Amino acid sequence: MSNYDIERIKGLLGTHQNFPQEGIVFKDMFPVFQDPTAVEALICNIVHHINSTYKEKIDAVVGLDARGFLFGPLIALRLGAAFVPVRKHGKLPGECVQATYKKEYGEDVFEIQKAALKEGQNVVVIDDLIATGGSAAAAGELVKKCGANTIEYVFVMELDFLNGSKTLDAPVYSLIHL
């Protein structure tokens, strides 16, 4: 992706001090969706990165509740892969596996439907942002519990000062470093 596109996306991001808690600087990616050409550039970059880096067929894109759902299905469609949601507890019907995690502000429980991934499948985990890495690590744990392999963790934004990517058990690709 060109520096021009990166700077354009950075310029669209919202920044909110002390949200949702005192001391947190919240990066809001929803304003990026005001500019469809910026979204197109972002999705193309991620799909090109995955296609040019990995020989393995990607079977599924696993998106994290809720903002990972904005990017996951678009990327899955272009990769010819399934889209599988990881949701906060109590939202998914059927047999689920669970993982408890801590994130930059608070803690929660993630779930995935057991039947959504098959043993040995190759997965890319996608979210809008990595802060501490707690959410992504919990998603990786769920992928493992289903017997699938996380090939890569992909984020639109990474908050470098929190070193979240160092906690993950597979390569990390972040489009924008803040």
Ligand SMILES: O=P(O)(O)OC[C@H]1O[C@H](OP(=O)(O)OP(=O)(O)O)[C@H](O)[C@@H]1O
């Ligand atoms: O790296 P971490 O410290 O774990 O934080 C990152 C997570 O926090 C945000 O989601 P949030 O839980 O606020 O949910 P939302 O998408 O429903 O707003 C963000 O979209 C990531 O999923």
Ligand SMILES: Nc1ncnc2[nH]cnc12
């Ligand atoms: N600073 C932040 N901005 C937006 N989403 C987040 N999720 C965790 N930390 C965040």
